[in-house]
Amino acid sequence: MQNRIATPVGITLDRFIKKKQNDFAFATGELSQLLRDIALAGKIIHREVNRAGLLNIGGAYGTENIQGEEQQKLDVIANIRFIRALRNGGEVCAIVSEEDDEILDMKNPDGRYIVAMDPLDGSSNIDVNVSIGTIFSIFRRTSPVGGPVSEEDVLQKGSEQVAAGYLLYGSSTMMVYTTGRGVNGFTYDPSLGEFFLSHSNIRIPEDGKIYSINEGGYEGFEPHVVKYIENCKKQRFTARYIGSLVADFHRNLLKGGIYIYPSTDKTPNGKLRLNYECNALAMICEQAGGMATDGKMRILDIQPESLHQRVPFYVGSTCMVEEVMKGLS
Structure with a gap:
């Protein structure tokens, strides 16, 4: 009993951000504040997601986004919440x-x-109570401060990201992010209203036995993807x-595996978005020792x-990504 009373609660996200800010020469605190703003919006979405079944905020909103995908009510709510927090x-x-x-x-x-974001990834899973998330990329503007924002500020390579991360709303809510010096994960304690460091210096296993792909599109996959899937099955992955x-990405990051969303006959350019989905997860994966x-x-x-x-998009354990790429050579 005495040991449980004395158990420390851990390092809060705010304290961790402050500590890491001191590691950067000439740090002004602006990026640190931006990460805190994202965390605050994440807490609000955590609350909304956990009340979705009670407040009739699940289901379709009745409009489509630029992707031609039907917007869910929580898509719209999450977008508003994050924009408001960042503003x-x-x-x-x-x-x-x-x-x-x-x-x-x-x-x-x-x-x-500049922030590029998918405010609520996987929102079609809301009504069936399956994990969903938020993905974000942070870039430093290239145009002069004080002037108008240009398209060049936004259309930067992923290698120019100064930070990237995601929030996962599942059995617990987590925030995982990197500023280019490793990857750390924080779990939200709703009783205290704080994120606490729970996964320090995350490293993805170099190899794995999990493959994540929507096999419903199997008939439209390129030959090298079909061959890779067959090999996975033969090895009882x-x-x-x-x-x-x-x-899907979070599981593979912790356990080792590969996530694949390839080009198909219906989507020759792939389906996932470079600027606010793939870039962020690629940076995280590389910082954890993986490949994208x-x-x-x-x-x-x-x-x-x-x-x-x-x-x-092919992302995950280095050995698995390299293996599927062999079919292209």
């Missing part, structure tokens, strides 16, 4: 969101950062696919040509 924080000059057609100018010419990118590619080149080296550009 009030004052560090962001522009936002790119899956839910909006164009760049959102925050009318804050002194803001130094485990197939795991939730249909929520954050959840579109099948031809490193995800983080791709020069975006449009806000909602789609790419094929």
Whole structure:
């Protein structure tokens, strides 16, 4: 009993961010504040997700987003909550969101950062109580501070990200992020209203036995993907696919595995978005020791040509990604 009373609660996200800020020469605290703003919005979405079945905020909203996908009510709520938190924080000059057609100018010419985000990934799983998430990328603007935001500020390579992360709303809510110096995960304690460090210096296993792919598109896959899946089956690997990118990626990050969303005959350019899905997860995976590619080149080296550009996506344990790529050589 005495030992339980004395058990420490751990390092809070705020304290961790402050400590890490001191590791950067010339740090001004703006990026730290931006990460706190994202965490605050995540707490609000945690609350909304956990009340979804009681407040009639599940289900379709009745409109489509720029992707031609039916928006869910929580898609819209999450988008509003994150935009509001980032606007009030004052560090962001522009936002790119899956839910909006164009760049959102925050009318804050002194803001130094651009945020690209998928406010609620996997939202079609809300009504069946399956894990969903938020994905975000943070870039430093390239145009002069004080002037208007340009498209060049937004269409930067993933290698230019200064931070990237995701929030996972599942059996517990987690925030996982990197600023280019490793990957750390924080679990939310709703009784205290704080994120606590729970997964320090995450490293993805170099190899794994989990493959995550929607095999419903099997007949339209490229030959090298078909061959890889058949090899996985012959080796009795485990197939795991939730249909929520954050959840599938998170599992493989911790346990070792590969996530594949390839080009198909119906989606020759892939389905996932480069700017606010693939770039963030690629940075996290690489910082954890893994690999991410579109099948031809490193995800983080791709020069975006449009806000909602789609790419094929292979991400996970290095040995598994390299193995599926052998079929292309």
